[in-house]
Amino acid sequence: MSALFSPITLRGLTLPNRIMVAPMCQYSAGNGEANDWHFTHINSLALSGAAMFCIEATAVEAIGRITPGCLGLWNDATEAALKPVLASLRRHSNTAVAMQLAHAGRKASSHTPWDGGQQIPIAEGGWQAEGPSALPHKENEAAPLALDSAGLKRVRDAFVAAARRAERLGIDALEVHCAHGYLLHQFLSPISNRRTDAYGGSLQNRLRFPLDVFDAVRAAFPHHKPVGIKVSCTDWVDGGWDIAQTIELAKELKQRGVDWIDASSGGVSPLQKIPLEPGYQVPFAQAIKQAAGVNVMAVGLITEATQADDIVTSGKADMVALARGMLYDPRWGWHAAAQLGGQVAAPPAYWRAPPHQHKDLFGATTFGAR
Template sequence: MSTLFSPLSLGPLTLQNRIVIAPMCQYSAHDGLAQDWHLMHYGTLALSGAGLLILEATAVESCGRISAADLGLWDDASEAALGRVLAAIRLHSPMPVSVQLAHAGRKASCALPWKGGQFIPPGGGGWQPCAPSPRPYTPGDPAPQALDAAGVARVREAFVDSARRAARLGFDAVELHAAHGYLLHQFLSPLTNQRADEYGGSLENRMRLTLEIFAAMRAELPAGMALGVRISATDWVAGGWDQAQSVELAKRLKELGAAYIHVSSGGLAPEQKITLGPGYQLPFSEAVRKESGLTTIAVGLITEAKQAEAIVASGQADAVALGRAMLYNPRWPWHAAAELGAQVDCPPQYLRCQPHGLKELLRLGGRR
């Protein structure tokens, strides 16, 4: 029997299989509002047969967007727009859906990736980014504004408010984004956090904001709603955030009731040195899982069914997240099920596509 296609519990949430669709920014929102593109994009992925769909990084305040086209969940209008997308998914797919709540920090106010991704100053249509310390991401760019005590409190409450909105909409889970060089990662890493207050200096202090936000969100969310965290396990830069610190953070998150930890890496500093290859981040997910005991999702150049099966069967992670592979092939779980002798949910409109000899591959997956 395939381990990849066996059930997995993420705290109160049970997945039918261990394939997770990773959050991937679409840069297609207007003033934070989800558009028809999101209906089409997420509607397609929700019919893929994966165990969990995590929506893209969704900003908790306007100034926390990576770009002006980022999705948001900070007011009634953005809540209603995202609710329209979730409602459409619910009508036709039994797949659990999560939303990743995020704040870009010093990596905010940027052009779209396909337009260069460079920083856009306030005078050119952008806005003033904030950060733990006044250190820009790219040398030569203006310094971000260092958050004072009131700013830290504002950000913390913004995450909590967005979590309340996610619960009101009926998401199955929330993922707190503390990876890829965005604001919470900036607080975690000594490379970007040079504060002299209770949020800077020691590991305990640098973890403080992430743990405070997580605890406050957990207290506001219903008991039946899973809350996980995505981290970068290393900055890939000497003297930065690393695996040992990630393990300690995972242990603390487990104590606070984290349902899982989603282990990525990098994104904090342009000088990072990464050796890419299939599953290149697996040593981090394996170490975090074994040393913290927290349920772990691995991600990063996981593209083949047998590769994914080996990862979960060997204990390198409890689940695998796919991003680019799902964009390239939105039916990846169908093909993996065929290869591994398993089954996936399928809407009745698609049942006729079952090829001869694979009648057991697709099972009827009705409405929730």
């Protein structure tokens, strides 16, 4: 049996394979509300063959959006907008559904990538960003406001409220976004965190707020449902956050019952220099797994079925998460299963799809029931 298509259990959730559709910002919401684009995007990739689909970075408050088009879950309207999308998914797919809860921090109030991605001035419809310190992401940007104690509580409470809304929506798992230069990563990195209080300075202090948020989300979400976290394992900048500090964070998270660590990198500084190549972030996942003994997901330029299978087979990671590869090939899981001798689930209307040499792709029972 292919290791990639072997089951894994995360608390009360058993997944039939080790593939997740990674959360991918779509920048297509209106006032944080899902719309027909999300209906199309989510329903399509829920049929990819991956055991779990993770909804894109979902802002826990309006000022925590990266762009005006980012998805949110901070009020009744944003919660209601997701209901019909999820109801349709549940009718036609048995994939587990996760959601990534996020706050952009100082990287908020930005244009969409296809409009240049630069900061939107308040006078042009933007909003005041907040962060751990009054340091802009780029030199020419307006500085964020440094969060005070009331602001820290407000943000933590917003994560909790979003977790509770996610539970009402029937979400199966949560991932706390602590990567890519967004708010929780900003607290971790000495590049963006220059605080002199209990949330800045030493590693222990810089860990404090992200761990507070994780603890609060874990407590608010049902115990039998898993909660993971996405981290940037390095800033790719000298003097920034690095893998050694990430391992210390992972050890703290293990004590708190984290169900997986999604090992990514970068995002906190425009000075980063990332050596892109296939699987370039896999060593981070492997280092965390070996040092902290937690479930890890490998991400980053994983595109080939044999590559993904080798990552799991060799013990470098417990799961893989694919983003752009899934957009390019929305049936990536089907094709990987066909190549590796695995099986995936599909709705009855698709049971006639596999070519004869892969007639058992959907399993003997479902395929024979046509």
